[in-house]
Amino acid sequence: MAIRNIRTMGDTVLNKTAKVITEMNDRTQILIDDMLETMYEAQGVGLAAPQVGILKRLVVIDVTPEGDSPIILINPEIIETSGEQTGDEGCLSVPGKVGVVTRPNYVKVKALDRNMEEVVYEGEGLLARAFCHEIDHLDGHLYVEKVEGKLYNVSDLEEE
Numbered sequence: 001m002a003i004r005n006i007r008t009m010g011d012t013v014l015n016k017t018a019k020v021i022t023e024m025n026d027r028t029q030i031l032i033d034d035m036l037e038t039m040y041e042a043q044g045v046g047l048a049a050p051q052v053g054i055l056k057r058l059v060v061i062d063v064t065p066e067g068d069s070p071i072i073l074i075n076p077e078i079i080e081t082s083g084e085q086t087g088d089e090g091c092l093s094v095p096g097k098v099g100v101v102t103r104p105n106y107v108k109v110k111a112l113d114r115n116m117e118e119v120v121y122e123g124e125g126l127l128a129r130a131f132c133h134e135i136d137h138l139d140g141h142l143y144v145e146k147v148e149g150k151l152y153n154v155s156d157l158e159e160e
Contacts, residue, residue: 001030001033001034001036001037002034002037003034003037003038003041004034004035004038004052004053005052005053006038006042006047006051006052006092006093007050007051007052007053007093008093008094008095009093009094009142009144011053011093013050013053013055014050014051014093014137014140014142015140015141016050016055016140017055017138017139017140018048018049018050018054018055018056018057018058018137018138018139018140019055019056019057020057020075021056021057021058021074021075021112023116024114024115024116028056028058029114031049031052031054031056031058032058032060032072032114034052035047035049035052035058035060036060036062036070038052039060039062039092040062040067042092044092045061045062045063045126045130046059046060046061046062046063046130046133046134047059047060047061047092047134048134048135048137048138049138050137050138050140051092051093051137057074057075057076057138058072058073058074059072059073059076059111059134059135059137059138060072060073061073061127061130061131061134063126063127063130071121072113072114073109073111073112073113073119073121073131073134073135074111074112074113074114074116075111075112076109076110076111076131076134076135076138077109077110077111077135078107078108078109078131078132078135079108079109079110079120080106080107080108081104081106081107081108081128081132082104082105082106083104083105083106083124084102084103084104084105085102085103085104085105085125085128085129086100086101086102086103086148087100087101087129088100088101089101089103089129089133089143089147090143090154091133091142091143091144093137093142094142094143094144094151096153096154096155097144097151097152097153097154098151098152098153098154099143099144099147099148099149099150099151099152100147100148100149101129101143101146101147101148102146102148103128103129103132103133104128104132105124105125105128106122106123106124106128107122107123107124107127107128107131107132108120108121108122109121109122109123109131109135
């Protein structure tokens with residue numbers, strides 16, 4: 001496994017639509033493992049393949065404090081949402097910044113797992129936010145497009 005470079009805002013790859021994954025191969029398996037390692041190293045809760053420069057519809061998420069329950073989503077699609085939550089959101093591709101974003105409080109996602117078998121996940125709160133945030137990346141969108149108000153420096157918030 002290897003730590004990949006995380007692309008940051010301004011890199012054009014982050015504004016492109018990722019391509020569907022049609023088959024599992026060794027390169028994709030390695031990419032999944034590298035993305036998980038990269039996400040954990042960066043202390044993130046989610047990472048989409050475009051964030052490491054790969055235009056594939058692949059997302060990894062782990063919102064557990066222990067970081068021991070990774071969710072792998074290949075070709076994910078949101079099939080149901082409800083409720084609303086508003087809160088601070090950040091992104092590994094927008095380092096040191098945070099902004100207020102409103103997202104659904106409940107999200108149901110259909111995808112393929114690393115065995116290319118269909119899976120369905122349901123999430124509330126942070127997991128619902130992560131599903132929406134990471135799937136947005138696959139369509140070339142960053143959370144900063146949805147920020148209500150302005151972006152803040154994380155360091156400014158820590159001082160309060």
